[in-house]
Amino acid sequence: MFDEIVNRKGTSCAKYDALETYFGYSDLQPLWVADMDFKTPDVINEAIIKRAQHGVYGYAKPSTKTYNLVKEWMHKRHSWQIDTSWISFCNGVVPAYSAAIEALSEEDDEIIVQTPVYFPLFNSIKNNNRKIVRNSLKENNGYYTMDLEDLKNKITSKSKILVLCSPHNPVGRLWKKEELEELAKICLENNLIIISDEIHADLVFDKFTPMASLSKEISNITLTLNSAGKTFNIAGLNCAYTICENKEIKEKLDKELAKRELNSINVFGFTALEAAYEFGEEWLEELKIYLKKNIEFTKNYLSKCNSKVQFFEPEATYLLWLNFKNTGLKHKEIKNMLFEKSQIALNDGRSFGVEGDSYFRLNCALPTSELEKGLSKIVTYF
Structure with a gap:
């Protein structure tokens, strides 16, 4: 179920539909906002539909x-x-x-x-x-x-x-x-x-x-x-x-x-x-297994491609704190390359504090196939 690709464009979704507002580009792959590209569990959707049928x-x-x-x-x-x-x-x-x-x-x-x-x-x-x-x-x-x-x-x-x-x-x-x-x-x-x-x-x-x-x-x-x-x-x-x-x-x-x-x-x-x-507990346990696999996939992918981008495997969350310091580039140069070359939207590390210089946050809560597309865009230029 987590491999399903859900089209979120045109649904008033901040992650996808606000790209141009936040980044100045509308054609970026969004790996930024901290929500997941997975469907909400069926048990929740069914409960909402049942409540909606009440009509008031x-x-x-x-x-x-x-x-x-x-x-x-x-x-x-x-x-x-x-x-x-x-x-x-x-x-x-x-x-x-x-x-x-x-x-x-x-x-x-x-x-x-x-x-x-x-x-x-x-x-x-x-x-x-x-x-x-x-x-x-x-x-x-x-x-x-x-x-x-x-x-x-x-x-x-x-x-x-x-x-x-x-x-x-x-x-x-x-x-x-x-x-x-x-x-x-x-x-x-x-x-x-x-x-x-x-x-x-x-x-x-x-x-x-x-x-x-x-x-x-x-x-x-x-x-x-x-x-x-x-x-x-x-x-x-x-x-x-x-x-x-x-x-x-x-x-x-x-x-x-x-x-x-x-x-x-x-x-x-x-x-x-x-x-x-x-x-929702059963769904949550399956989610955590999938997220852990995506984290490991990211680490192995960057290593296999000899990327200069590094990160410490998180002990929690689906958010990866990517370190670009080994690229030798200044923060603004990294940021411009991510947007203009890699065409990928990540959260700017500096927004989390001055300690975030040369860091960017990546959201890996999405189908692995889509995650791989994003990572390939990163390693092409880093």
Whole structure:
């Protein structure tokens, strides 16, 4: 089923139909936006069709079943026991980022981010008139770790929030329990709230540890952001949720979500989430096998073709952090060649932070035959 080529052009699809808007070219092969070129699982499509047949699409609200399915999913998939009272629904993880930053800090406060990192976060901080403090990850032969000594040196009396991307986008790290515990210890000692973006938590190739699951003490300072969107390719339905045990933090967030009118989800968002968490596990396991094969295919293909492009195999996600440094070209030259010669659209590494110079992010969640076409365009010129 993952080998099927689905034509997404002309469907108001950002990945395909917005190429000229974002890149200035309309004929690029799009391997950029972090959604998958696979059909959404049949169980979700069937649930949406059944709901549509009802014929009335009024205002929706989460049911007791919706809350319980999120709770059960966290326990079953990640061994995390939560209470349904900790859950709040919102219409996206990025809007939740912005609302949380507004709710949990003041203007000119410092928000610490571990760069390179998911780029919409920067705007969420800037647009709320907060200051970005970069705690750059350390890189060694493509493998990234947290620089906790640098973090300690960066914390000031104005530091209020640390944003954790777990698993990490774009570098693909699946943080170990010990790494998370060390990070949390620093946050506890310095009264930092942790906003943990765990939207890729299901797309891991080993055991995932939710930050808030480590201890009661850590849970009390952590706000978790999540969604079934990435996992089941339903991001366009804009149904996300937050999890927070701390009542004060949750109340502040809920107030901000309501103020921004971000807590109203369309009926198909709830329908899709329920179907995904109730019936989607088998599809997810098959997906992960396919993604792992695509990652290995990419590594072997680049090696076989003696390409100068390198990447460290991600421990999570379907996003590959490609390193073009060995080409000897400057970042702008690489970018121009990708667009004008290779005719391929990748995410610009610099958009994730200054650490992304000479890096570009490739989405490998597509049929292997199409992935091979894209890779052949890369190796022809790199």
